[in-house]
Amino acid sequence: MSFGGVRHFTFVYEANTSAAGSLELEDWVTWQRGTGSGRFDQVDFRHELEYGVTDSLQASVYLADWLYQSDREHSGFAYSDTAIELIYNLTNPVVDPVGLSVYGELKAGDQLIELESKLIAQKNLGPLILAYNATLESVWEGHDLDEREGEFSQALGVSYEISPRVSVGLELLHEFVFPEWRDEGKIRNFFIGPNISYRRQNWFVTLTALSQATNTEDEADFQLRTIFGIAL
């Protein structure tokens, strides 16, 4: 099998999809730290299989999302969910004015159902990649799935290829959170930070460190995400 493709970002998706027939395993690790009164550490793990159905359609399965959480009251591991994801590429980021893709994801767990849709835009200008995502999420969680939350987020990424194997860049994440689909709390989170991507013959690793520029109490102040991908 061939390679699914390299990620230049970890929080921002790119518009290009995997070649037909390619299969890749990606392992994600995201560490979040909150330092306010509700101080916590959380490490999320994801194991994803990515397959190129056609040159324009890519399908992924999140075999397992699980986490380790530690706060003042308790700590331990927990299974979170399993998910499927589809990305359909509409236009090319090199030859078309803007590369566009649409994204859909269904996530289901013990106490979680989540629907996520995304519009992905990208432009490649020589060694520079500009990518933008607009994402809408609907979440139902809790024992009877009776807690609802909506979220709209924007993500922007810039990556510059400094050598055939290394790219460096910046990622920005802007979240609008709507508990119970209401905007009474006016919850807005803004994260920004650098990234680096390194690739070899059949694998890559990408790392992003984000810091919260807003002051939302229950949100992570710092996030570190790495994605390691290897061709199968």
Next chain:
Amino acid sequence: MVAIICFVDLSSCGTTFAPPPVTPELVRAGSGQYPNIAMLREGRALFVHRCIECHTLPAFWRYSTEDWPKIVDSMSHRANLKPSERDAVVAYILAVRAQQAF
């Protein structure tokens, strides 16, 4: 300041990042070595779709005529290119190099 203006309006600086389209002139530039226009079109389509899955597209002048076939070959498995598709990508790159007289 010039760099900022160029970034905002790249076309005004005469900079184009998209690989050139396949034209009869491009075919002729290959000195008859790559006379098949369909092959060159396939090569361009694969070049702009498959190669960007891993990296941005390098400038045609970055590597020599002798080096390009080896470079594309070394990555053809990763890009899921069949031998005929790999040859089409190489043919397109070399035709552009010939047209731009590197």
